[in-house]
Amino acid sequence: MSPGGAVVIRLYKVCKEFTAGRTAVSDVTLNIERGEFALLSGPSGAGKTTLLRILFGQEAASSGKAVVNGRNIHRMSGAHLAALRRELGLVFQDARLIERIPVIENIALAAEVCGIARSDARRRASELLELVGLEHAAGELPGSLSSGERQRVSLARAIANDPVLLLADEPTGSLDRATALEILHLLELVNEAGTTVVVASHDAGVTSLLGCRTMRMNEGRVVEEVRPEYAAALAAG
Amino acid sequence: MSWGTLAGQPISYYFRRAFDSIFATPVIAGVTITSIAVSVLLAGSVLLVGSNAYRLVASWGAEGVDLSMYLRAGVDDGRVVELKEQLAADPAVVNVYFISNDEAWMFLAQNLGDSAELLDGLDASILPASLEVTLARTLDADEIEAKLAEWHAWPEVDDLQYNREWTLRFRSALGIVRWVAWALGALALVASIIIVGATFQLAVFSRQEEMEIMRLVGASGMPYWGPVMLAGLIQGIVGSAAAVGLLFLIYRGTAGPLVGQLPMLKGTLAYLAGSQYMTLIIWGAVLGAAGSWLGMRRFGAWK
Ligand SMILES: Nc1ncnc2c1ncn2[C@@H]1O[C@H](COP(=O)(O)OP(=O)(O)OP(=O)(O)O)[C@@H](O)[C@H]1O
Ligand SMILES: [Mg+2]
Numbered sequence: 453m454s455p456g457g458a459v460v461i462r463l464y465k466v467c468k469e470f471t472a473g474r475t476a477v478s479d480v481t482l483n484i485e486r487g488e489f490a491l492l493s494g495p496s497g498a499g500k501t502t503l504l505r506i507l508f509g510q511e512a513a514s515s516g517k518a519v520v521n522g523r524n525i526h527r528m529s530g531a532h533l534a535a536l537r538r539e540l541g542l543v544f545q546d547a548r549l550i551e552r553i554p555v556i557e558n559i560a561l562a563a564e565v566c567g568i569a570r571s572d573a574r575r576r577a578s579e580l581l582e583l584v585g586l587e588h589a590a591g592e593l594p595g596s597l598s599s600g601e602r603q604r605v606s607l608a609r610a611i612a613n614d615p616v617l618l619l620a621d622e623p624t625g626s627l628d629r630a631t632a633l634e635i636l637h638l639l640e641l642v643n644e645a646g647t648t649v650v651v652a653s654h655d656a657g658v659t660s661l662l663g664c665r666t667m668r669m670n671e672g673r674v675v676e677e678v679r680p681e682y683a684a685a686l687a688a689g
Numbered sequence: 690m691s692w693g694t695l696a697g698q699p700i701s702y703y704f705r706r707a708f709d710s711i712f713a714t715p716v717i718a719g720v721t722i723t724s725i726a727v728s729v730l731l732a733g734s735v736l737l738v739g740s741n742a743y744r745l746v747a748s749w750g751a752e753g754v755d756l757s758m759y760l761r762a763g764v765d766d767g768r769v770v771e772l773k774e775q776l777a778a779d780p781a782v783v784n785v786y787f788i789s790n791d792e793a794w795m796f797l798a799q800n801l802g803d804s805a806e807l808l809d810g811l812d813a814s815i816l817p818a819s820l821e822v823t824l825a826r827t828l829d830a831d832e833i834e835a836k837l838a839e840w841h842a843w844p845e846v847d848d849l850q851y852n853r854e855w856t857l858r859f860r861s862a863l864g865i866v867r868w869v870a871w872a873l874g875a876l877a878l879v880a881s882i883i884i885v886g887a888t889f890q891l892a893v894f895s896r897q898e899e900m901e902i903m904r905l906v907g908a909s910g911m912p913y914w915g916p917v918m919l920a921g922l923i924q925g926i927v928g929s930a931a932a933v934g935l936l937f938l939i940y941r942g943t944a945g946p947l948v949g950q951l952p953m954l955k956g957t958l959a960y961l962a963g964s965q966y967m968t969l970i971i972w973g974a975v976l977g978a979a980g981s982w983l984g985m986r987r988f989g990a991w992k
Contacts, residue, residue, distance in 0.1 A: 553709065562906040570699070
């Protein structure tokens, strides 16, 4: 199931308190192996976003230990954090595109940041646009795209550097059901190509169809875990 | 296309990103360039007016301080030559020459012109012989006083005369010009920093989202902040070049009429020197880069 069986995410008793007594993430211990597709579910305010933000170093855990792709991310900053992020792909509910540069440049820039030559970066960006079905929009500014198309661009950017791990926070949050399913399908394709994918979503209606390993969070804790075999059976109906 | 790399990115990457960001927000770029131009214009005006005022005041005193050392009657020629040599050897003295009774008489007669007949029946010996001394311009008032006291004590010297008030006034005028220039310069500096600081906050604010995205895709160090600094630098150079050009036009427009009104200014008035140009352009560039840096710090985008 996971080539080499390496663990990509290792969390041990991770807690995050923003203000005293207000705990966003509480005592989360979990491992996610290379090649897995995992879903963080749970109601709004459960701590999904916070947990993801800890994983890509946007927030520091208050206590506990977090290792992502072999790097201990406790209080990681500056160049080390940037190096980690170059190994990750990130997708957010609002696609977070640079509005003033064309779609293709948004994708190519991510590759360039990783040291890929400009011409190669642009070629890679074209390929990815084709993959997400937006080759016709390459030269357009993100502002002229629909939210589903923007999310596809964002996804293409996230995988521009063949990330080890793709973290997606509410990737379908602002999309209608059909478009949401398209995005989830793309995420599955990315996963099939070998990238570990972790999706956080409160939208059970769509994500239950994934049939993947699901960790349900509530009030900062992982309160239930559904193994992929079982989830797949549920999804199948 | 690329002429080398910097921190893993080709130089063209920095220029492309810098120009991209300038052209993407033309209004903000315009405001930024204008604010730098205003700052540099301010600094340039102080420099231009200050250096001309200084030159003007200095030219008034260019001849240095002249004094007449009147000798007692009966000092013999040999002694006069000795005194003259002694003065000439003094580092405070630039020039010294002797005017005998007869020469003094002759000058007087010349100056009187038609009225020279007034002198009929008088003897040349009633006018004292003198040594005319030009003092170095580097002396300050105290040094001049000390020299005068020293020479006054010489037994051959009857009296010393020089336009003391004029000298002192000239010296203090030079001092005032210098201080006013420094004070205005400091004011220009503070004003520039405030104006440019505020503009760059605007610029970085408008780019905040983009900077955040850059960090999320793993940009850091030079490839992250380099383009922003470069954009600031470019806008600084454009702004200061515009200011220097404008200053030149203003100078051209005012210097001519000014000389027409005040002919004494002729030959003294001048535009900035090449090194002053360069200083202003560099000042604009520094303002631009420093403004970018401060703006990034302000929004915590500097990491
Ligand atoms: N920066 C912050 N400062 C203070 N409290 C925060 C901050 N970010 C999140 N929280 C709190 O932490 C808790 C968890 O928030 P989080 O965004 O992780 O939930 P979530 O599961 O992602 O919710 P949603 O499904 O609505 O996205 C919430 O109670 C929230 O108010
Ligand atoms: Mg969330």
